[in-house]
Amino acid sequence: MASTQSSNARMKFYIDTKRCIECGGCEVGCKNENEVPMGIRRIRVVTVNEGEPGETNVPIPCMHCTSAPCVAVCPVDALFTRQDGIVQVNKDTCIGCGYCLYACPFGAPQFPTAAPFGVRGVMDKCTYCAGGPAEPHSQREMQLYGSNRVADGKLPMCASICATKALVAGDSKDVTEIAQKRIAQRGSGEAPWGWSTAYLGA
């Protein structure tokens, strides 16, 4: 049963900007789960109109876009899209050129910047808590990419612990259903944040 469904799986994030309270749970949960080093932020909450009516918080991980621009611009094909839609980087191939950073509409790619002569380290980003191109659950995978929750049938940590269920992860079908229900409830008719950029045609 699981296998037939997962062949069509397409993992997505739904960011409910009407619910995010900027508590930082997603950011810290990500650090805790993936042992992300200081200075690298695989997800961050951005607040607009702070202190004014209309103040809105947006938690922004990598959106794992359908036609991911980062994948398109990568000169060494280090970036790739998995069958389930998750976009990942191969750190053995990445040369740290930074093209992906300029291409990404969400600011997802992160680079360690402490090397001399302005040299960037290899790119790091949100893996959707799905590890990376290495043996699942191996030491190597953990060291390079972090935890692999997806392999265990678990969703990304950030969405799993979101304080107000503002950040929702899962298969496109489920996530879309949740988004539609909430939007209908509010009668706002607003499309989910970022979807027109990330998931056009998906």
Next chain:
Amino acid sequence: MKLKRVDSQTCTQTGSSWLRSMNPNLARRKFLGAAGLGLGLAALGPALAREAKAASPTASGSPVTQVKTICGNCAVGCGFIGQVQNGVWISQEPWYEHPINAGSLCSKGAGAREHVVNEHRLRYPMKLEGGKWKRLSWDQAMGEITDKLKGIREKYGPEALMILGSAHHTNETGYALRKFAAFWGSNNLDHQARICHSTTVAGLANVWGYGAMTNSMNDIRNSKAIFVIGENICESHPIAMQHVLHAKEINKAPVIVVDPRFSKTAAFADLYVQQRQGTDVALIYGMVNVILQNGWEDKKMIADRTYGFEDLKKELERYDLDTVADVTGVPKDTIFKMAKLMADHRPSTVIWAMGGTQHSNGTSVVRSYCVLQLVLGNMGKSGGGTNVFRGHDNVQGATDIGVLSDSLPGYYGLGEGAWKHWANVWGVDPAYLQSRFKDKALMERPGFTVARWYEGVLMDPKELGQDVNLHAAIFWGHSTNSISQMDRVKRALEKIDLVVDIDPFVSNTAVLPDRTDNVYILPAATVYEQRGSVTNSNRDVQWRNQIVKPVFEAHTDLDIMWDFAERLGFAKEFAKNQKKAWGKDTLVEDVAAEWALGMLSIGMIGQTVERMQRQQQWAKVFDRDTKKAMSGPVKGEQWGLPWPCWNEKHPGTQILYDVDLPVAQGGLGFRARWGKEAPDGKSMLAGKGAAPVGSSIKGGYDEAKGWGTDLSRKAIEESLAKGLAPFGNGRARINAWNIKDDPVPKHREPIHTPRPDLITKWPTYDDVKDLYRVPTLYKSLQKPEWAKQYPVVLNTGRQVEFEGGGSAERNCWWLVELQPEMYAEIHPAFAVQNGIKHGDWMWIESPEDQDEKPSRVKVKAKVTKRVPPGMVFLPFHWGGSFEGKSMAGKFPQGQVPYGIGESANVVTNYGYDRVTQMQETKGGLCRIMKA
């Protein structure tokens, strides 16, 4: 959709696997060797951080155990699962079935693991000797400390010691600490509740009998309107927002947020109301006037279940809408709108926290909120109630269990009867207890509080309520930077003979004083390294499992306490009760059984350890909207067995004072605590028809005789059999005649008011000679000239990443990375006026009545529209820097927190609640200048 499990055989969690290679008790973060960066956090580059991942891991495959536990930060009471491998806490998993949070966690809870797996944890006991920190063995440290305590006791008597307990202690630790103070022979014991919700407890208890949140976090889901005043839920109790947003989205409940500052929570308001600080009573009375003028009040509730409504009407005459608008700064039509929203959407809930409590008339403010809910008829109803959001994970429990200078456990007070009751529980002769005190008078008189203990060191004993100064202070899980008048705290810490700081991290206490000797630091276990019960804000008593054993040389609090009692020579008497002697291995369970023996007054007697643990296993059967178990062996129980839980079969009382339920299922009237008649001869018993369902008496009745002290619980069982509440069925008091200055709540201007023109009409109280053993100033300090010299309003509050004094959280870099430095919020226009730019250093100075020079802090300006012009807002969690100078050099090596900064409480003003000595940190003045 279910995702495919790649390897179901070895379902071992390899997350954080590098940790396992290290000390099985604690994995150290190598890269954090570059500690002490403090404010310069950003300088710590990721290249350095990479080292951590390069540490060589050992073979994987050891089994992973999952431990359910309760978050140790705020009082929402969220659950999560800790994963342990080889004795190391390697990761966290959401506990989706937990009825309160459904797996959700805020930044603090999400990073809970860092409280244990942390380079900065205290490793061993230390003392300050000749200005240097020296490592000691536990034996030597405890020997030296207790020898000194004995010497101080011999020379000055038991009243020379102050113990500052903690709201992070479990019920068992807190209870034992209260007992410990009793056996030491002093009431000089207090904890954080004094400075967070003491006015709530006193206010609510004086209105309807119990000083606690009346409904629950989950019950907010049933509200039709939500009125938030003086509480920033998004930062202080983030997970509660889940329930608020549920009501907002599903019930279409309007959310009204009243706050002088446009907080993160205000951003979610349907109606945001900006009031002037400290004018809550006036604002509420304005609303009540609108409600009464339009006939929107609940006449039946007022007639049957309240006392003093006529007195209220008389007081209300002073609060016509023009006056209220002038006093509060809220336009008349907004006041009308608030009242109408609340009247149109019932049942509606009122939520508050420190914005309501921290005032010199805080108890009155709290009682005015109660008045609003009584008039609207929102009490004893699902979706209604007064939902007080308390601070620390067990602050409700620590209050119930009596870590207070003015009561023994269970709010019994300090009278002869109270001592008799507890001596009975403890199985000791009351005469023995009295022999431990200086005399009977001091035994029955409240001790110093957290808010002003330092005056016991600094003031002449002639001015104090005891004839000796304090000579020793034990800080047991308490930061000093949450206490106002911090420069005086500092001086007290410099003058006192002995300072003992028991904490998992080096707290501000150990480094604040400029001294060279006689400061001891003892490493305590965190909440996750101990087991026990904790009571969340809404009275849910939840069992917390120990995730891992204490790291390094840390000891659990109860073990430390036992050691103290042994060395001080009263362990035998201390560690027993009427029924049995405590065992060292079953210490926690034995203490839990003991509190359940004596806590009759609040019905904290039906929560056995077995029941709490059973609920933990059956979390999945509890309904989120009602918090009730729908099946299984716990069927019918309320989650957390909220007190009163009258016996081992009682389901607990989720909603206090709900007469629509039988007492056996959690129904109650208001507590008949003040006799059958008020001083004016009116009945204090509820009117006809206002009794819980199934009651054998169809109206009010007095409390059952002896129900609070009879350990056989005969009176309680007899009451329950007749469908009666053991504590009677009385009336809520709008007029609390025992509160002499304000029998009916009154607006009073803050002591340092920006509106000196209002002092004549709304003056503060007369000075008091002896309030908790210290003279306390009111009128003599309420000077009109303050507003001229200090024209800026000072406000303080929370940041979501930190809690209290922040000594733990500022040592967690996951949190400090999000909130790296202290700041002062200032409005853009006001910043321009003062020549201050975003990021500039600025001085904030405040009036200091008892010193020659003003107190001041140096902080960075954060220019934002959150605050109105003319106000400065400071987060209060910071420490490690004092009046512009870093104290980093005073920490033991390698233990400087990642985040250090100036403490807001250096500049918060003098001012204390007339009833509880709550500090007035939400109503003060200051002046600012570019540094």
